[in-house]
């Protein structure tokens with residue numbers, strides 16, 4: 001099954017797991033499965049409209065999925081995805097809380 | 104394919120006998136030789152930031168004989184910098200970073216020229232500052248300056264040797280619009296400010312900027328000498344805990360607002376407005392608004408009066424172990440949303456953290472949950488340790 005590499009700052013939301021095996025035939029399905037397994041990740045990856053956040057980069061086997069078929073890009077069982085965060089030297093986006101308090 | 108930033112230097116750029124001795128380990132390498140060393144001597148490199156990343160970059164560029172190094176920084180050396188900013192030392196605490204760095208570099212190599220700019224790098228001065236340089240090293244610590252450095256490089260057609268770090272992970276690339284993607288192709292927009300914690304609160308493994316900075320310096324030297332394969336169109340991802348290095352491929356974005364064929368950005372913009380945050384990390388600790396603030400002396404007075412105040416410290420337990428106030432109770436910010444039922448809306452609350460940034464966020468959360476009798480301790484435990492109880496450690 002495909003695998004997703006989680007960057008350090010988001011590991012808080014995966015119980016520290018660095019590599020997560022997911023189900024799905026496309027990048028979008030794999031990410032949905034990831035956020036189903038780790039619900040807290042959802043708000044970090046998707047905006048309120050359910051779209052992938054613009055500063056979240058997803059790479060499939062070394063290629064930016066925006067240069068492939070986006071979330072519709074097909075996966076095979078050996079696919080390796082990784083989330084590449086936008087980092088600014090000591091800083092990194094990190095949505096620690098939903099400000100409305102309803103997690 | 105190797106790419107060189109500059110044409111071969113003019114005939115009058117030659118090495119003295121002292122320099123030949125100094126650089127002999129370069130001169131005997133077929134990839135460098137005298138001609139490469141002359142290119143290094145002729146090169147002009149601007150390091151934006153002389154902090155964690157800028158330190159190793161500047162040290163190695165100076166040692167390697169890069170003849171003209173410019174440094175931009177507005178900051179002063181503090182003790183808590185020394186865990187990673189190895190260009191500075193205990194003896195230079197309190198000095199301007201650019202002065203401290205200049206003296207260290209000239210001690211390593213007196214044969215080079217150092218130009219210091221004790222300024223913030225801003226839209227107003229960036230183009231003029233960068234103009235004389237061949238190559239820019241992005242060693243900054245915040246999003247607005249990263250977008251500024253990128254745009255300056257695209258507008259002036261210069262390579263941007265990019266490095267960025269967070270805790271145990273780092274990224275390195277060479278963004279050069281003429282030959283590949285720019286920073287905006289990869290990160291078209293910054294994360295919204297609400298999703299960015301302060302740098303001071305993010306933490307970083309001290310040796311990580313050493314690893315990433317030396318990779319940046321390596322890329323700079325390759326570009327100057329014109330050898331090897333530069334990290335153009337590639338992003339290197341380093342994970343110190345796993346000791347893994349991966350490279351992903353980047354492409355120029357056809358929609359890039361600055362480096363595509365139809366750019367909508369043709370001059371520098373207001374980067375603070377674009378990112379919704381300042382060009383430096385010092386006021387990341389945005390308060391909740393003055394009306395919500397309580398100063399450390401006001402809180403101290405209230406304690407002296409015996410006012411019934413519930414003081415909530417939202418830092419992490421390992422920070423609590425470093426220092427905490429006896430009146431405080433610990434509810435780490437990650438736990439707070441699940442513990443709202445422990446709050447009584449009729450109680451007076453004061454929320455505190457290290458410097459007042461996280462507590463301001465938590466205050467907003469409490470207020471939105473109907474707990475409105477809350478104040479934010481301005482300056483956090485740092486202010487308390489500075490103004491009220493100077494026996495306490497500051498971290």
Ligand SMILES: [Zn+2]
Pocket residue numbers: 280284285286287288289355356359360361362363
């Ligand atoms: Zn671009």
